[in-house]
Amino acid sequence: MQSSFDKTPLLFKQVCVIGLGLIGASLAQAIKDNGLSERLVAVDRHVPSVDEAIKHGLLDAGSTRLTDVVAGSDLLIIAVPVQAVQAVFTDIKAAMDNGQLATDCIITDVCSTKVNIIEAAKSVFAALPTGFVPAHPIAGAENSGYHARRANLFVNHSVIICELATTSSSAIAKLQQLWEAVGATVMPMAADHHDAILAHTSHLPHLLAFNLVEQLASHDDNLDMFRYAAGGFRDFTRIAASDPKMWHDIFFANERAIISALDEYGVYLQTMRQLIIDKDSTALMGLLGRAQAARRHFGHMLASTPYTDTSAMSASYNITPSNTVSGTITIPGDKSISHRSIMLGSLATGVTNVTGFLEGEDALATLQAFRDMGVSIEGPDKGRLTIHGVGMNGLKPSKTPLYMGNSGTSMRLLAGILAAQSFDSVLTGDTSLNKRPMERVAAPLRDMGAVIQSTGHDGTAPLSITGRDTVGQPLQGVEYDMPVASAQVKSCLLLAGLWANGTTTVIQPEVSRDHTERMLSAFGYPVTVDGNRVSIEGGGTLTGGDIAVPADISSAAFFMVAAAISQGSELTLTQVGINPTRTGIIDILKLMNADISLSNETHVGGEPVADITIRSSNLQGIDIPEYLVPLAIDEFPVLFIAASCAQGRTVLTGAKELRVKESDRIAVMADGLQTLGIDCTVTEDGLIIEGKGIEGKGSNADSNEVNNSQPVFGGGHITSHHDHRIAMSFAVASLRASKPITIEGVETVNTSFPGFAELANQVGMSIEVHDSRA
Structure with a gap:
């Protein structure tokens, strides 16, 4: 039977697995199921295992x-305890000497230590065989x-391969093919580095688990200790x-690296x-906070997934049309x-x-970066x-790239x-972020004396930043005229x-x-x-103090538009930030004849806030003033x-910035609008939209006179290109x-609005979140 992986041609004539424990037998089964070898044979001291493997049809032959x-x-796969490997090498050399094996056959192992395996091979073979490829799944x-x-x-799962200078490239390539064919990801690594990494991540945890159980078992009241052991003890041990x-052999085989890891652990333990x-x-x-956050953080960094990863990368919204929203949220x-x-x-x-902090992926990435420092x-x-x-x-260098x-x-x-x-420092991000332009900040920083290396011809992340100790002088203030x-x-x-010498001036x-200017003043x-x-x-x-974070007007924008375009709606959004450099969304909607009012205006943490109420409106198409574009740059997807839904044409110009966000928001929105039946035209720096709204019966001041009952959009399948604002905008549609x-x-x-679907459903929408892994 073939697996669901890509069909791989026959790789070997005969594979011999030496050791039918969990790893050896599992690899033999995977080779058999994927049809990777004409014949499969095995050696194991446990006769019943060999007999059963032959009986089940796993092996063509087996022996002790x-x-x-x-x-x-x-191909020979050594899957025995590390202390037994040298004896296996001796048997392999004897088989080569008597002509049973070709001297260039591939020899590999699955042991969790590598330096001692290589040393064992050197002690048996006059020169390491060209087919010898140490590995560890x-x-x-x-x-x-x-x-x-x-x-x-x-x-x-990962498989580490140690590429020795004496090994032929064809042997390495063929073994990599084998591991990939059984579903693994192959990673090259030097043997000594492998042993050091595994000493910390596998060998030390096992040693500590054995030791903790021994410690508790040695107590006079050990029965009560085990009887009332909490879940943490059971999980850890x-x-x-x-x-x-097996672990006795591993601890001796990797002695140097394990002792080093133990000594380092002892320092941390003494500190605590x-x-x-x-x-x-x-x-x-x-x-404790850094440890808790790092445990979750590194998994997402290695997988290049969104920070909180609360749903699968294949999540979708299935939305049933509704026609009204109401409430106070x-x-x-x-x-x-x-x-x-x-x-x-x-x-x-x-x-x-800080109060009101947004616990979304983006802000959590910033939080983790400073914990790392x-x-x-x-x-x-x-x-x-x-x-x-x-x-x-007071910041300290991070021991890993800072993941954004x-x-x-x-x-x-x-x-x-x-x-x-x-x-x-090194700054990196997920696949999407690493495609976005970073020269716009790197170039002016270089004018200040910074040494920054971006990646590729397009100037994208990862960014490598050289510290001032290496450069030898501080940054210098500049006057920068932003294009x-x-x-x-x-x-x-x-x-x-x-930190720069002199004055730094930015001309907009x-x-x-x-927000930066206001918060610097607050500090x-x-x-x-x-x-x-x-x-x-x-x-x-800077001097620490109290910061109250107001509600995000960019997030509020989705509900403003939702109430404006739907029938008989009235929504109040409480204590939303109305910083005048962020209110472009309100100004543009008012120009489109939206019914918006502000109340309870006050200041929180140096930022103006207000309750925003918006009602069903007879929207009119407009030419959006270019001076408002920077003040609503993130809100344009939902403004589209x-x-x-407006009556007549809306024209946006001067919005090139939208093309270099999480996606090309102009092109992606235009594609989605056209899918749903809207006539729109993409321009170099904007978009022209032909609104399908119907003229109302009377004054906008009376919501009963608003004519928002007719559908504007059809149904369909929208691809958001993993852009949060695209996804939420089409949900509003x-x-x-x-x-x-x-x-x-x-x-x-x-990234910006955790709980969006739940809040939307609370006010009357009908969004079902679907995880395609389920």
Whole structure:
């Protein structure tokens, strides 16, 4: 039978598996099931296992002695305990000497140590065979032995191959083909590095588990200890049920690396012991918080998935049309302000308490980056954070690349901060982020003296940033005339300017969002704003304090449009940020004749906020003023939905920035609109939309006179290109659709608006979230 993997041609004439334990038998079964060898033979001291394997048709032949079955094998797989490998090499050499095996046959192993395996081969063979390829599949199971075998044991697991200088490239390539054919991913690694990594990630945890069980079993009250052991003990010590002989051999075989790992663990253990003795709450919370977050973070970084990954990468919305929304709701916290609260709070002196923090993927990526650089951060807990600032020069180098997930804001703003630090840094992100342009910040930072290397011809991430200790001089303040209004570029340069000699001035062609300037002032750092010129002097300090994050107007925009385009609707959105550099969405909707009112206006943490109420409206198509474009740049996808429901034509120009967001938002929105039956034309810097709204019966002030009952959109299948704003915008379109709409790639909605579907359903929409893995 063939597996579901790509059909692989016959790779070997005869494979000989030496050792029919879990790994050896599972690999034999996978080779058999995938038809990778003409013949399959095995050697094992346990006669019943050999007999049963032959009886089941797994093996063509088997024996307790290598010489009985090995003749003619072109691949030998050694799957015995590490201490027994040298004896196997001796038998293999004897088979080569007597002509049973070709001297260039491929010899590999599956042992979890590599240096000692290579040394054992050197002691047996005069020169290492050209077919010798040390390997280690990172796979296993609780049960062991022949009966525990599983042909799918290696699916989606890594296999490390040690490419020796003496090994032929054809042998390495052929073994890689074999492992990939059984579903594994092959990774090259030097033998000594392999042993050091495995000592920390596998051997040390097993050693500690065995030791903890032994410690508890040695207590006089051991029966009660085991009787009342909590789940944590059971989870942590589960691996102590492994084969003692195997681990005895591994601990001796990898002695040097394991002792090093134990010594390092002892230092960390002593540090935690002292923190508890000293009752150092801040430091202990920092250690525990970093560990908790890192446990989740590294999995997403290695998989290049969105940070929280609360749903599969294949998630979709299946939406049944509804025609009205109503109620009073609270929108999640502002993403832009959440990012900046972490950055400035971490660089401040003293403690910063944040409320209303957006627990979305993008902001969490920023939070994790500062934890990686040594900042103690408690939370998030229901939007609350406590940040223990390290001061302007207190950041520490991360031991790994800083992973930004899908957050362009995190990467661009952090580039400015890191360009001024003493240490080297690398910024990377998921597949989508690593395709987005980063030269827009890298180039002006280089003008300040930063040393930044972007990737490829297009200047994308990963970004490698050389520290000032290597460069030998601080950044220098510059005057930078921005070609395009961009809050991210402006903020990047202002943040770099905190450490620069002299004055850093950014000149904007149009006013862009000013959250960085406002928050710097809130942290006690003077910023000079003169029209479109923003300046900052380097060398100051930031002082921690309380930051209240208002509701995000970019997220509120989806519900504003939802109420405006639907029939008989009225929605109130509480305490939304109405920063004048962010209210383009309100200004544009009002120009389109939307019924919007603001109430309870006040200030929170230096930012203006208000309750926003919006009712069903007879929208009119307009030529969108270019001066409003930077003030609504993130809201245009949902504004395109509003324009489609308006009476007459809407024209957008001066919006090239939309083409380099998480997707080309102009092209992607146009494709989706056309799929749903809207006539629109893409231009170089914008979009022309022919609205399908019907003229109302009377004044817009009376919602009963609004004519929003007729469908504007058809149904269909929309691809969001994993862009959160595209996904949410087409969800809003369902309020004026005649048929169901399916939207693919909605998992990234968590980057900015966790809980969007639940909140939309609360006010009257009908969104079913579907995970295609289920």
